Amino acid sequence: MRRLLDAFVTALESLAEHKLRTTLTMLGMMFGVGAVIAMLSIGAGAEGRALALIDRLGVHNVVIHARTFKPEELEEIRKKTPGLSQRDVDAIGEAVPGVAFAAPKIEIEPYKVLAGANKTIAQVYGVGHRHREVTPFRLAEGRFLDRGDEFHHAQVCVIGAGVRRDLFGADPALGRDVKIDDVWFEVIGVLEPEPPTTAAVQGVAVISTEHEIYLPFTTALRKLDRDPMKAPFSEIVVRLEQTAPAAETGAVIGTLLDRLHGGVVDYDIVVPEALLRHSRETQQLFNLVMGLIAGISLLVGGIGIMNIMLASVLEQTREIGVRRAVGARRADIRFQFLVTAFTLAMLGGLLGVALGLGIARGVAAYADWPTVVTTSSVVLSLGVSVVVGVGSGLYPAVRAARLDPIQALHAE
Amino acid sequence: MAPLIELVDVARYYQMGDQRIAALDGVGFAIEAGEMVAIVGTSGSGKSTLLNILGCLDTPSRGAYRLAGRDVQAMSDDDLARARNQLIGFVFQSFQLLHRATAQKNVALPLVYRGLRARERNRLAAEALTRVGLGERMHHRPYQLSGGQRQRTAIARALVGTPALLLCDEPTGNLDSATSEDIMALFHTLHREGNTILIVTHEPSIAARCPRAIRIVDGKILADGPGREVAYLGVTAGAA
Numbered sequence A: 001m002r003r004l005l006d007a008f009v010t011a012l013e014s015l016a017e018h019k020l021r022t023t024l025t026m027l028g029m030m031f032g033v034g035a036v037i038a039m040l041s042i043g044a045g046a047e048g049r050a051l052a053l054i055d056r057l058g059v060h061n062v063v064i065h066a067r068t069f070k071p072e073e074l075e076e077i078r079k080k081t082p083g084l085s086q087r088d089v090d091a092i093g094e095a096v097p098g099v100a101f102a103a104p105k106i107e108i109e110p111y112k113v114l115a116g117a118n119k120t121i122a123q124v125y126g127v128g129h130r131h132r133e134v135t136p137f138r139l140a141e142g143r144f145l146d147r148g149d150e151f152h153h154a155q156v157c158v159i160g161a162g163v164r165r166d167l168f169g170a171d172p173a174l175g176r177d178v179k180i181d182d183v184w185f186e187v188i189g190v191l192e193p194e195p196p197t198t199a200a201v202q203g204v205a206v207i208s209t210e211h212e213i214y215l216p217f218t219t220a221l222r223k224l225d226r227d228p229m230k231a232p233f234s235e236i237v238v239r240l241e242q243t244a245p246a247a248e249t250g251a252v253i254g255t256l257l258d259r260l261h262g263g264v265v266d267y268d269i270v271v272p273e274a275l276l277r278h279s280r281e282t283q284q285l286f287n288l289v290m291g292l293i294a295g296i297s298l299l300v301g302g303i304g305i306m307n308i309m310l311a312s313v314l315e316q317t318r319e320i321g322v323r324r325a326v327g328a329r330r331a332d333i334r335f336q337f338l339v340t341a342f343t344l345a346m347l348g349g350l351l352g353v354a355l356g357l358g359i360a361r362g363v364a365a366y367a368d369w370p371t372v373v374t375t376s377s378v379v380l381s382l383g384v385s386v387v388v389g390v391g392s393g394l395y396p397a398v399r400a401a402r403l404d405p406i407q408a409l410h411a412e
Numbered sequence B: 001m002a003p004l005i006e007l008v009d010v011a012r013y014y015q016m017g018d019q020r021i022a023a024l025d026g027v028g029f030a031i032e033a034g035e036m037v038a039i040v041g042t043s044g045s046g047k048s049t050l051l052n053i054l055g056c057l058d059t060p061s062r063g064a065y066r067l068a069g070r071d072v073q074a075m076s077d078d079d080l081a082r083a084r085n086q087l088i089g090f091v092f093q094s095f096q097l098l099h100r101a102t103a104q105k106n107v108a109l110p111l112v113y114r115g116l117r118a119r120e121r122n123r124l125a126a127e128a129l130t131r132v133g134l135g136e137r138m139h140h141r142p143y144q145l146s147g148g149q150r151q152r153t154a155i156a157r158a159l160v161g162t163p164a165l166l167l168c169d170e171p172t173g174n175l176d177s178a179t180s181e182d183i184m185a186l187f188h189t190l191h192r193e194g195n196t197i198l199i200v201t202h203e204p205s206i207a208a209r210c211p212r213a214i215r216i217v218d219g220k221i222l223a224d225g226p227g228r229e230v231a232y233l234g235v236t237a238g239a240a
Helices: A002-017 A019-057 A071-080 A086-095 A147-151 A161-168 A217-223 A246-260 A272-315 A317-325 A330-366 A375-402 A405-409 B047-054 B077-087 B103-112 B118-131 B147-159 B177-192 B204-208
Strands: A061-066 A099-108 A113-115 A118-120 A123-127 A139-142 A156-159 A177-180 A183-191 A198-201 A204-207 A212-216 A235-240 A267-270 B005-016 B019-031 B036-040 B062-067 B088-091 B165-169 B197-201 B212-217 B220-226
Touching: A002 A019, A002 A330, A019 A272, A019 A330, A019 A375, A061 A246, A061 A272, A086 A099, A086 A235, A086 A246, A099 A217, A113 A161, A118 A161, A123 A217, A147 A217, A156 A161, A156 A177, A161 A183, A177 A212, A183 A212, A212 A217, A235 A246, A246 A267, A246 A272, A272 A317, A272 A330, A272 A375, A317 A330, A317 A405, A317 B077, A330 A375, A330 B077, B005 B047, B019 B047, B019 B062, B019 B220, B036 B047, B036 B177, B036 B204, B047 B062, B047 B165, B047 B197, B077 B088, B088 B147, B103 B118, B103 B147, B118 B147, B147 B165, B147 B177, B165 B177, B177 B197, B197 B204, B204 B212
Parallel strands: A123 A212, A156 A183, B036 B197, B036 B212, B088 B165, B165 B197
Antiparallel strands: A061 A235, A061 A267, A099 A123, A099 A235, A113 A118, A113 A177, A139 A183, A156 A212, A177 A183, A198 A204, B005 B019, B005 B062, B212 B220
């Protein structure tokens, strides 16, 4: 232990002797480690975000979206198929194995949403009573739409927390009326507040429920005006049974819809589970590539250390001779050089950790990209840098230890 | 009691291509503890080889070298290092100080390899520096010291581990004559205090001032006797 401490002090002294050189060598290590940590933190952040978004889509769901088209295209398409409709919902529910149920969703862009004197802007959806089972909703007040609402085309709605704030402030909202376009709806439920996030996972938008209003889809179809060229349903969320294979079931649904729509593909089928798998694979690839790049920069750092250590063996030849003359064993010399290389790598690595944390913070703050610095990435990169450092110090250390003390003493 | 140093028929060969050159060829002598001996010879006489062997930096190709009762010729590399650390204190012509370290740190260096604590090392180093008259300059670095002071520092480093033998290689070779006098005077003082001192030199004038001198010529001992008698043996006026 004392030996290690002595060697460490000597290492610091000899490194301090060439401050510029030491700094430059450490920079190599520092950027390597910093790069690893920053890359992994960005990757981990992206993964976390993707997982959260996919989670909202539901891993046990298959989502079918109506595609949007230009009016002239739509006209052609509508001659062949009405678009996503109740017929599709029924067919999927009855004919596709592994499907628990299918829940339709209609998107409505209202031109006005008001209650009393208050106005708000909201996205309105007509949904089935089982919609709650396919999308995680948490109710703050009241209840969700039920079968009866759906059956009776009830003029009721469930509103997002943002809508509630805008329209009713601190007043009670349940039982009050909201006017959407020219139709009145009674508020029967309010959703829990959630942070506003608008993002997309591989093109699939996931939006916060804050400014959303949910109506029975039957009511929406019958009471609210919609573009007649649009498909009746904007989206059908298909709930799978726990054991059903998502990708295969998605393919079966695709075949079925192809037949029902007369070969016109006016819809997209999204399988969140496949997205998840895809996202994981992308992530793994990202990590691999980044790890490789970072690894190369660590290697370059290591080569820098070896270079400096070899130079200092040459430079310190006389010192090595003196140390040998006063009683240092070969092992002592070897140890000294290894400790010096270790110190160099470790200092560079620690600076790199600081740099990595800084970059991660910076990216999070300025690029608005979530970053997660994991302990394992810090330990990993420091560990690798130390291994690389000591590994690079090995050959110079062995060379130093092999020097003949007599020749070393008389070296120039 | 056995002598401190005992060489019996020691030879050291070097292989130069096909030729085997004998740097030392059948050298034998004994030195008692407390002696002050000069080994004098011209360059190429084999005195440096002898110094390396005496200093446990090299081992003989033939013959036996006993130092403080131990057979050096049979020692492993680590044993040689230990012997250098514990039995020998080197003083070199070019001082061989570590330029980035203070005088005190330089002097303490041998003690590092004895596994002493830093505080103990510093205390002993301070004592040794005081002994050679540099108690005031402990925290100076070699480039802040004069040549004589540097050599005193080196002598303190040789003394710090209380070795059995002080082995000096041309200790005044890089010093002016006045400083040389001071350093020789220091050696004589150390000798009077009971240290065993061996000075390897090419200068007969240094050898002449030692109680005993051994003259080496062509790897063999030409003469071994009182310094005044042996120092100038075989030296022509021109060469001296």
